[in-house]
Amino acid sequence: MRTILHLDMDAFFAAVEQHDNPEYRNKPLIIGGRKDSPRGVVSTCSYEARKYGIHSAMPLKRAVSLCPHGIFIPGRMTRYQEVSQQIFAILPEFSPLVEPLSIDEAFLDMTGCEHFYKDLYDMGMTIKKAIKIKTGLTASIGIAPNKFLAKLASDWNKPDGLTIIRPEQIDEFLLQVPLGKLWGVGDKTKQILRQNRINSMQELRQQSLDNLIKILGNSLGNHLYQLCRGIDHRQVEPEAPVKSISQEITFEKDSKDLEFLKSQLAVMAEKVGFRLRQQKLYARTVNIKVRFSDFKTITRSHTLEYTISDNDSIFNIGWNLFLQIPLAPIRLLGIGVSNLSVNQQLSLFDNTVETNKLAEVLDKINTRYQNIAITKGRTLFNKDEQ
Numbered sequence: 001m002r003t004i005l006h007l008d009m010d011a012f013f014a015a016v017e018q019h020d021n022p023e024y025r026n027k028p029l030i031i032g033g034r035k036d037s038p039r040g041v042v043s044t045c046s047y048e049a050r051k052y053g054i055h056s057a058m059p060l061k062r063a064v065s066l067c068p069h070g071i072f073i074p075g076r077m078t079r080y081q082e083v084s085q086q087i088f089a090i091l092p093e094f095s096p097l098v099e100p101l102s103i104d105e106a107f108l109d110m111t112g113c114e115h116f117y118k119d120l121y122d123m124g125m126t127i128k129k130a131i132k133i134k135t136g137l138t139a140s141i142g143i144a145p146n147k148f149l150a151k152l153a154s155d156w157n158k159p160d161g162l163t164i165i166r167p168e169q170i171d172e173f174l175l176q177v178p179l180g181k182l183w184g185v186g187d188k189t190k191q192i193l194r195q196n197r198i199n200s201m202q203e204l205r206q207q208s209l210d211n212l213i214k215i216l217g218n219s220l221g222n223h224l225y226q227l228c229r230g231i232d233h234r235q236v237e238p239e240a241p242v243k244s245i246s247q248e249i250t251f252e253k254d255s256k257d258l259e260f261l262k263s264q265l266a267v268m269a270e271k272v273g274f275r276l277r278q279q280k281l282y283a284r285t286v287n288i289k290v291r292f293s294d295f296k297t298i299t300r301s302h303t304l305e306y307t308i309s310d311n312d313s314i315f316n317i318g319w320n321l322f323l324q325i326p327l328a329p330i331r332l333l334g335i336g337v338s339n340l341s342v343n344q345q346l347s348l349f350d351n352t353v354e355t356n357k358l359a360e361v362l363d364k365i366n367t368r369y370q371n372i373a374i375t376k377g378r379t380l381f382n383k384d385e386q
């Protein structure tokens, strides 16, 4: 049995504003635009504004007519992102498996962490308190054996809620949930269900799998057959791993000076290699990007049988790719690696291990000095030496 926790900040943007600006507290606050903004929609509103029937995605005009004395502001995305980062920064303290769903929402797989807490209530309260101390804001939390139920639970008792669904409570809990709360059931599906006299969870459960597939098709039929029984096998998937690392530069003046371009590519290859090794990754593909004066842009890539992570290999492959491109004044040059993995695959023929060791030593020095202090001779290009 898994323990999945869903966390959702309460009226997030509005809560941040009310926290930062005491004059907004206990007042209907609507984020989305100024009162006179003609085409705006409500992004978030405070709980005080919800009492007037205002909700997200409502046209601002309508919100103004519902609550003319409300406070209407455009919002400060950078500030919300900053608070979001504070929240996400503390979540790994509770579980290594954190899946961000949006700026203010996440799943945590707490399976195996249960014994750190007195009980599930204590687990939820501990996380809620940590967020409150860090940001001054309240979160609602749901804890259940799977993602679907955990998300339903966090939504059940907002704001500042904590709802726990234990395995033996699943049936009782689900029967009170309206069909529209089922993930994947929008207006269209609800209408189809209604036409088939399915108006409640109870009635949905009475349908055979065959019948649901007949009504809704294979995928949705199967999906709803499982959901209405509280079955959801989806895993908590931590943030997508890095897929590529790249670096590019736009020159002040277009250039077709081969030595200059070579030195620039070398500097960038070192930065790419440094970041690659910092994340303990290996690459199989090197890509370059060239944009000419006329903005025509071309990319080239080369994929290897083995993995690399050293600057020299990245540079050499990139430079070879570059030399295959007809030379003309260049405006932008970039190099990157992709096809990344955490496993090293050695080449049968070269001295990858040795070059990796050299790169490691250089990285240690560079990390210590915080900037790329030591580089190999090639990048110390100086025009006067020509």
Ligand SMILES: [Mg+2]
Residues within 6 Å of the ligand: 008, 009, 010, 011, 012, 104, 105
């Ligand atoms: Mg929220």
